[in-house]
Amino acid sequence: MQLLKDKIRRDAKIVENRIIKVDNFLNHQLDITLFNEIGKEFKRRFANKEVTKIVTLETSGIAIASITAQYFNNVPVVFAKKHAGLNMNQDVYEAKVYSYTKDQEYTIKISKSFLCPSDKVLIIDDFLASGSALMGLYSLLSQSGAEISGVGIVIEKTFQEGRKLIEEKGLQLESLAIIESFKDGQVVFR
Amino acid sequence: MQLLKDKIRRDAKIVENRIIKVDNFLNHQLDITLFNEIGKEFKRRFANKEVTKIVTLETSGIAIASITAQYFNNVPVVFAKKHAGLNMNQDVYEAKVYSYTKDQEYTIKISKSFLCPSDKVLIIDDFLASGSALMGLYSLLSQSGAEISGVGIVIEKTFQEGRKLIEEKGLQLESLAIIESFKDGQVVFR
Numbered sequence: 510m511q512l513l514k515d516k517i518r519r520d521a522k523i524v525e526n527r528i529i530k531v532d533n534f535l536n537h538q539l540d541i542t543l544f545n546e547i548g549k550e551f552k553r554r555f556a557n558k559e560v561t562k563i564v565t566l567e568t569s570g571i572a573i574a575s576i577t578a579q580y581f582n583n584v585p586v587v588f589a590k591k592h593a594g595l596n597m598n599q600d601v602y603e604a605k606v607y608s609y610t611k612d613q614e615y616t617i618k619i620s621k622s623f624l625c626p627s628d629k630v631l632i633i634d635d636f637l638a639s640g641s642a643l644m645g646l647y648s649l650l651s652q653s654g655a656e657i658s659g660v661g662i663v664i665e666k667t668f669q670e671g672r673k674l675i676e677e678k679g680l681q682l683e684s685l686a687i688i689e690s691f692k693d694g695q696v697v698f699r
Numbered sequence: 700m701q702l703l704k705d706k707i708r709r710d711a712k713i714v715e716n717r718i719i720k721v722d723n724f725l726n727h728q729l730d731i732t733l734f735n736e737i738g739k740e741f742k743r744r745f746a747n748k749e750v751t752k753i754v755t756l757e758t759s760g761i762a763i764a765s766i767t768a769q770y771f772n773n774v775p776v777v778f779a780k781k782h783a784g785l786n787m788n789q790d791v792y793e794a795k796v797y798s799y800t801k802d803q804e805y806t807i808k809i810s811k812s813f814l815c816p817s818d819k820v821l822i823i824d825d826f827l828a829s830g831s832a833l834m835g836l837y838s839l840l841s842q843s844g845a846e847i848s849g850v851g852i853v854i855e856k857t858f859q860e861g862r863k864l865i866e867e868k869g870l871q872l873e874s875l876a877i878i879e880s881f882k883d884g885q886v887v888f889r
Binding site for chain 1: 728
């Protein structure tokens with residue numbers, strides 16, 4: 510997706526040829542115009558798939574998933590919780606996820622009320638790198654019996670193993686910007 | 700907002716005449732059609748206010764703020780972080796917030812890059828009760844010098860002290876559903 514790649518080249522910060530920071534448009538300050546273009550592009554890529562629900566993960570996936578849902582007939586969005594409150598239903602699907610950016614293991618949870626075997630789920634997330642978060646979502650969805658229509662990612666670091674893990678599950682994976690490497694503080698797209 | 704009140708009466712769960720659970724449409728599963736109506740209603744109520752940015756708080760405010768921004772010329776959304784990653788910029792505004800639903804004190808943070816004195820900020824959040832989260836956001840915004848155009852809340856529990864705290868600051872507060880009390884497991888709206 511050219512618009513997104515241009516935005517990354519212009520506004521992302523590359524730290525130590527290793528970390529990409531997109532907090533000025535993707536995960537702290539949110540560029541709602543860009544998110545709409547992202548939503549349209551996901552619809553184009555999954556145009557032939559039935560989608561009854563969009564599932565994402567707290568926190569950074571929520572806004573992208575919500576705007577994207579508007580291009581899929583306003584299907585409900587369900588986000589897996591990392592930080593469940595005391596009031597959360599105890600009847601949940603859960604899975605372990607390791608976060609590299611927080612150096613911490615989480616239990617992610619989705620209430621059993623919001624996933625069922627007749628659901629056809631599009632998974633949306635901001636980043637794909639190690640694939641740990643995505644495999645956690647895959648586990649929750651498998652427990653529920655829901656069908657997975659596909660996986661839509663905004664930015665993929667394709668030099669990590671996430672893509673391999675998802676493709677091994679036989680899922681359609683669409684990443685809107687695929688980073689092959691970092692070189693001299695710049696992004697090299699595939 | 701009648702549509703919202705109807706939705707609450709139909710789908711919210713009241714626990715122990717004290718807690719209102721709206722996780723099936725507002726803060727776990729998200730009703731995107733409803734969120735669009737909420738966004739339109741906030742625009743109607745703040746039609747005469749200049750808004751250059753919408754600010755909310757991780758997690759439940761994010762989707763509502765993002766959909767609402769579409770009715771304010773797609774202004775950027777900035778959310779205060781409760782769970783900052785290792786990559787977060789250290790140059791932040793911060794404030795303490797106490798969460799009753801998690802029985803825990805947080806430090807909320809917004810990067811200084813995303814707020815400036817020329818900003819006119821609409822604050823959006825899902826709930827207003829004790830006002831602790833809102834006072835935290837007020838503190839962050841005051842530190843930045845940004846002007847606050849108003850405060851938009853989806854559900855207010857008006858029997859707690861949040862409204863008083865916000866009105867004492869001289870801010871326009873608009874809550875789309877105002878709960879006066881709970882009676883026999885039902886909501887009593889104002």
